[in-house]
Amino acid sequence: MNVVIVGLGNIGGSFAKSIRHSFKDYNIYAIDINVDTLREAEKLDIINKGYTDFKEIIPEADLVIFSVYPMTLKNMVESYAPYFKPNAILTDVTGVKESIIAEIEPLLHSKIDFVFGHPMAGRESRGLGFSSRDIFQNANYIITPTKKNKHENIMFLENFVKKLGFGNVSKVTPEFHDEVIGFTSQLAHVIAVSLINSDDIERNSKRYTGDSYRDLTRITNINEKLWPELFLMNKNHLLRHITLFKDEIERMEDAIRTNDIQKMERMMVESKRRYHDLHDLEYNPED
């Protein structure tokens, strides 16, 4: 089995390390524009060989994992298209699906199967140096099957990522993926950036922070070349989630303004119930 990872950043590097660990007999190759990164990965023995010219290795690939920016992905697949091996399986890690799939599927020969996926794992620091098998352990994975995908290839990807350590692997429509990710991921990033940017105290707030603030702002070391793209590709869902979130903020704001303790308590009891559900804990209102 020849696996080619395109883009050896944080996620691509974590794939290389995980595959090396879980599939001893696979050959792992990588394509990247950065030669130093490729040499480093070869030295770490997490890839067999690295390439800057995709034509040298793509024709050998049984599985291609595109771990690149969404805007890059389409052009890349377009250039690679004539070189894919018949019956190759392609997959990606992109955080938005519907528009990407609509652009990419028409580019592909019917013998090539692109099974789109999204590992719900990442780090606030970029690059191969911060990649790690650990970030995949028990993380969620989403596969968004389309009518073109062969059942056996969807199953292959599902079993493959489970073996890498992912926990729940969900199969949902691209539309649903974008709706839910607009909430759990993109809205979270909008909020974190807005929170840290709304600090007008400028008197060394960091001396006065607890874990809450550090947790809520952990993702603010954000990749400014990636996230605006993702936001715009999922504009409608994201704008709807922002509106619903603002409605909730305003309910709380009203309760504070009108000294409505009962209303605040009800909102907090509801948030506790949801916290317990999120973490599969039993909720006992007396706790």
Added chain:
Amino acid sequence: MNVVIVGLGNIGGSFAKSIRHSFKDYNIYAIDINVDTLREAEKLDIINKGYTDFKEIIPEADLVIFSVYPMTLKNMVESYAPYFKPNAILTDVTGVKESIIAEIEPLLHSKIDFVFGHPMAGRESRGLGFSSRDIFQNANYIITPTKKNKHENIMFLENFVKKLGFGNVSKVTPEFHDEVIGFTSQLAHVIAVSLINSDDIERNSKRYTGDSYRDLTRITNINEKLWPELFLMNKNHLLRHITLFKDEIERMEDAIRTNDIQKMERMMVESKRRYHDLHDLEYNPED
């Protein structure tokens, strides 16, 4: 040295464990309404003895740490006032200062010194069972000296909490404390509760979450008897911070709506700069 901890919950229990560890020769006593908690703490040997009747031990106390709800604190100090030992030092852990101090200082005899403090440490789970020395290690501590405090007692509290493991100990005015905590702590709780409550997907969102969502909602297992009190005691600062946060959210919302990638990028570069400052990291825009 006789230390009395009033309220053996998560924070009170963590004080008991930390003091036992750092000050081997101190006698540690506790007052709680829950007899089982007191017996448990005695069995763990983190207190020498527990009391349900404060009159039995408060007259012996050199240092009293009130680790109770803000609304309870005033009534408690009022009842305890005739029993404090001359030259006793009192302190608290309350998350809002200005109004509490205004209520409490007039209740006290001039020989009793209440040095108000706020450990920026906590757990999402309540009670002695979840208390731990660990939560204090390198956490921030805020002391809000008033004109009535003796300099040596302020210094005593500062050295005492440093020895327990706290990192930065800041001395600021009660007004500034409330302003900054309204931002770093209370606004964070308003946001987290609003985020989890704005989930309208109801199709098992937890299968589709990554670390971002879990981090942003960690504090939603919130104590609904405590936080509405804190919000109202700090109403003006908190409402101002909510307004500024909503302004930032709306700037981002506008940028998304108008496809303004440059504006989003600028906001994210700013958030990265602030992230680095918060974590004392050098910011290199090329990273």
